[in-house]
Amino acid sequence: MPVISPELCTQCLKCVNDCPSEAIEIKSWNIDASCIHCGHCVAVCPEKAVQPDFGSIVPLVDSNIQLEDFIHLTASVRSCRRYKSKSIPKELLDMLVENIKNYPSASNKRSLKVTIVQTPEKIQLLNDMTQETLMKAFKLISGKVVGGILNVIAPNLGIKQLRAYMKKHAERNKTMKQQICYEAPVVMLFHGPAGKFGMVKDDAVIWATNTTLLAKTMGLGSCFIGFIVKAMEKNKTMRQTFHIPENHQVFAALTIGYPKVMYVNEVSRKAPEVSVL
Numbered sequence: 001m002p003v004i005s006p007e008l009c010t011q012c013l014k015c016v017n018d019c020p021s022e023a024i025e026i027k028s029w030n031i032d033a034s035c036i037h038c039g040h041c042v043a044v045c046p047e048k049a050v051q052p053d054f055g056s057i058v059p060l061v062d063s064n065i066q067l068e069d070f071i072h073l074t075a076s077v078r079s080c081r082r083y084k085s086k087s088i089p090k091e092l093l094d095m096l097v098e099n100i101k102n103y104p105s106a107s108n109k110r111s112l113k114v115t116i117v118q119t120p121e122k123i124q125l126l127n128d129m130t131q132e133t134l135m136k137a138f139k140l141i142s143g144k145v146v147g148g149i150l151n152v153i154a155p156n157l158g159i160k161q162l163r164a165y166m167k168k169h170a171e172r173n174k175t176m177k178q179q180i181c182y183e184a185p186v187v188m189l190f191h192g193p194a195g196k197f198g199m200v201k202d203d204a205v206i207w208a209t210n211t212t213l214l215a216k217t218m219g220l221g222s223c224f225i226g227f228i229v230k231a232m233e234k235n236k237t238m239r240q241t242f243h244i245p246e247n248h249q250v251f252a253a254l255t256i257g258y259p260k261v262m263y264v265n266e267v268s269r270k271a272p273e274v275s276v277l
């Protein structure tokens with residue numbers, strides 16, 4: 001819970017008016033239990049009179065990123081599937097992790113954890129275990145019986161495409177060392193407590209997405225690897241191998257490294273359809 005220092009407070013009411021929980025009683029400088037730990041009171045106080053839950057008060061620095069800069073940045077982020085064999089300096093990797101504190105989470109509990117896989121042997125193992133788990137799942141789904149039934153009841157699932165994809169995937173596997181991790185120097189796993197309630201999965205995707213943007217500003221490429229998420233979901237041994245706690249699931253996985261390929265054009269996509277009510 002944040003704490004208000006009476007000796008610094010001028011009772012300007014900025015924190016009171018911005019608190020989403022109406023948790024602040026300024027006459028007594030008390031914050032009640034309805035506080036959702038959003039930190040807005042810390043962020044808004046001009047007197048630095050509100051001590052945060054964690055850490056110290058850090059004044060904001062004006063960002064000079066213009067609208068066009070953000071549009072250009074997001075347009076230029078591509079999924080990177082070819083990495084240079086160059087490791088990421090520790091300072092950059094630390095910064096990628098440190099900056100996660102600035103990304104939001106649904107409940108402010110911030111129960112997600114990050115596992116960094118960075119030795120070539122472990123990345124190869126992650127690649128191979130994912131590959132093996134997926135091939136088993138592919139075979140099951142696209143097998144004659146299940147595939148036939150699925151084709152009748154869910155033709156949109158595209159069993160034909162799945163079979164074609166699977167075939168190519170298996171063929172490529174004979175020559176390609178890593179079809180999952182792309183020989184990236186780092187794989188980041190975002191994992192947290194599994195459960196029906198809560199929005200930990202959403203937090204993971206937000207944290208990972210922002211990480212890809214920050215990585216881009218560092219000249220790094222990245223790629224979301226849904227295959228790892230799906231394999232980790234199915235394979236307990238895999239979770240144990242990568243020290244994912246018993247009650248956790250991996251909700252997002254990113255490969256990160258220096259890109260081999262530079263793009264010069266946008267990929268050109270449609271903006272989503274919008275309904276205005």
Ligand SMILES: Cc1cc2nc3c(=O)[nH]c(=O)nc-3n(C[C@H](O)[C@H](O)[C@H](O)COP(=O)(O)O)c2cc1C
Pocket residue numbers: 077078079080081223224225226227228267
């Ligand atoms: C949630 C998510 C999971 C993805 N999983 C994989 C994956 O397992 N392997 C892969 O090569 N690409 C994966 N991708 C990358 C997409 O294929 C890619 O974003 C898409 O083709 C568009 O290309 P772009 O990211 O370069 O714009 C994933 C992307 C997202 C958002």
Ligand code: SF4
Pocket residue numbers: 004008009010011012013014015016026044045046047048049050
């Ligand atoms: S914003 Fe700061 S100075 Fe203003 S009422 Fe709140 S604690 Fe006091």
Ligand code: SF4
Pocket residue numbers: 002015018019020021022023024031034035036037038039040041042
């Ligand atoms: S952390 Fe958020 S909810 Fe809690 S008192 Fe401050 S503004 Fe209100």
